[in-house]
Every structure is written in C-alpha cells, then in structure tokens.
Amino acid sequence: MTIAKIPKDLRSSDKVFHYTSTDSLIKILKNISLKFSHRDNSLDPIENLKTFYTYSDKTNALDSLLKNKKTLDLIKKECEELEGYCKQICFCKNSDITKANEYEFYGFSKPRMWDQYANGYKGACLIFSRKAIESELEKGNYESNDIEYIKYSSLRRINESLSNDYDLLTFKEYKTRYITKFKRKFFVKHYDYFGENEFRILSFKKETSDFLDITQSLTGIILSENDLNKGLVNYIKNKVSKLGVDVYLLKFGKSDLNFRIK
Numbered sequence: 001m002t003i004a005k006i007p008k009d010l011r012s013s014d015k016v017f018h019y020t021s022t023d024s025l026i027k028i029l030k031n032i033s034l035k036f037s038h039r040d041n042s043l044d045p046i047e048n049l050k051t052f053y054t055y056s057d058k059t060n061a062l063d064s065l066l067k068n069k070k071t072l073d074l075i076k077k078e079c080e081e082l083e084g085y086c087k088q089i090c091f092c093k094n095s096d097i098t099k100a101n102e103y104e105f106y107g108f109s110k111p112r113m114w115d116q117y118a119n120g121y122k123g124a125c126l127i128f129s130r131k132a133i134e135s136e137l138e139k140g141n142y143e144s145n146d147i148e149y150i151k152y153s154s155l156r157r158i159n160e161s162l163s164n165d166y167d168l169l170t171f172k173e174y175k176t177r178y179i180t181k182f183k184r185k186f187f188v189k190h191y192d193y194f195g196e197n198e199f200r201i202l203s204f205k206k207e208t209s210d211f212l213d214i215t216q217s218l219t220g221i222i223l224s225e226n227d228l229n230k231g232l233v234n235y236i237k238n239k240v241s242k243l244g245v246d247v248y249l250l251k252f253g254k255s256d257l258n259f260r261i262k
Helices: 023-030 062-085 111-117 132-135 152-156 169-187 193-198 230-243
Strands: 015-020 034-035 087-093 126-131 142-146 148-150 188-190 200-205 210-213 218-223 246-252 258-262
Touching: 015 023, 015 111, 015 132, 015 142, 034 148, 034 246, 062 152, 062 169, 111 218, 111 230, 126 132, 126 246, 132 200, 142 169, 142 210, 148 193, 169 200, 218 230, 230 246
Parallel strands: 148 188, 218 246
Antiparallel strands: 015 087, 015 126, 034 210, 087 200, 126 218, 142 200, 246 258
16 A cells, blocks of 8 residues: 555644554443543653652751741642642654655554554554543643653653742742643653654543543544454444444555455
C-alpha cells in the first residue's frame, strides 16, 4: 500500500491514536469510554516516583525560612494532592502532515506501540478526534497537552524549590506560578520516547476511578489481521454501528502496511 492510499480519516492532523489489547477493547466498547490510569501504575520512574520537595531562601536566613515554612507547606500539600489524584490517558499523534510521506509520520503505524501496547501486534488501535476529546474535557477537572521530550539534565531543573522569596509577588500569585510549573512535570518524558509523539490527557478528580466518554470522539478502530478472530470483528462492528465508526483491518508486511475497511 502506498502512502497515498492511507484512508483519509487517518491522515488528519486532528486524529490521535490509542493502542490497546483486544480484551481491553471489549471493555472500552462495553461502556464507550476510556479508563484513566493512575500514574503510580506507570513503569516509567519519571512518572511513578513522588516529588521530593526542597525549600530555599535567597538570604540563607534559617529563621526567615522556618517562619514561612508553614505557609509554603500549603503549596506542598496541594501539589501532593494533585500528584496523588493524577490519572492519565495517552495517545499518539500524526507528525507534520505536510511532510507525511513515510509511514513513520503516522500515529497508527508505530511497530513498537503495536508490539508493546496492542498485545504483540494482535490488538487494536483506536482513532479519535482530538478536538472532540478536548471539548469533552471542558466538562471536568482535566488538562491536556502534547508531551515534551527532554534529557535527564532538563528533568532535574523541573523541580523548583519552595521559596519565600516572593519579591513583588503576593503569596497567591506565587502559589499559582509554582503549581503551574509543577504541573509541567506531568507532560514530560525522557527523549528516548520521542518516537511516540504523545498527546496526553490528565484527570485530577478525587475519585479513585475516572472514565472519558468517547461517544463523540471515537471515529475509527484499526484491528490487526494477525491471528484475527472473525467473531470479534462482527462483535465490534455491531457495537459501533450506531456511532458511525469505521472498522479497518491492518495487515503487516515485511516492508509495507495494507488496509481494508471491514
């Protein structure tokens, strides 16, 4: 299959892709929703390790720092709560569509993602409208952004000390600035993951579990033809028939990919 024959629905810069196993796909379609995963469950230490907080005072005056520590601890407490509540869903993006003349530019054609997250090339890749997802996020305590890929040296600079050096800032202004910068850590990964080209959404709801309604955002499903279960294909087609969602079958060749609409 040539690049020109990639289905139009998959070529848009608005499309983002979520890889999953067939077992998880059945659960997703049962409720037409994606479950947010706790960052604690991530294998990536950058995501699963808790923040270590430090304090600073530009005058190096211990008395001054201790005097303000209780106030600064209010910020620390709020950040700890955010980190504890934080749950996430991850997607792959298409790269610059104007230069997309190779399979590697597309979020659905990443071999490592099919291998690692889609049950060893036997799972599925769900297609979503990013705009529709972001519209759904407006209904709750959510945030979204593209992932920034940085080196370890830059990762160390993300964690800023809590300081009583407000200068011209009020405590409220300082708190807002600190927490805004603190949240940046939820949207960074090591540069080695650059190929994922990730778009991420976060939930800060206090509830243990949270789900994203995908009724309006799901636009297609790609199933691998490797060890394909025809009964599963029929089940999926029936589940999404009322949503206007296309089901694609993807066959992996030695040097090519082939699509067909089921």
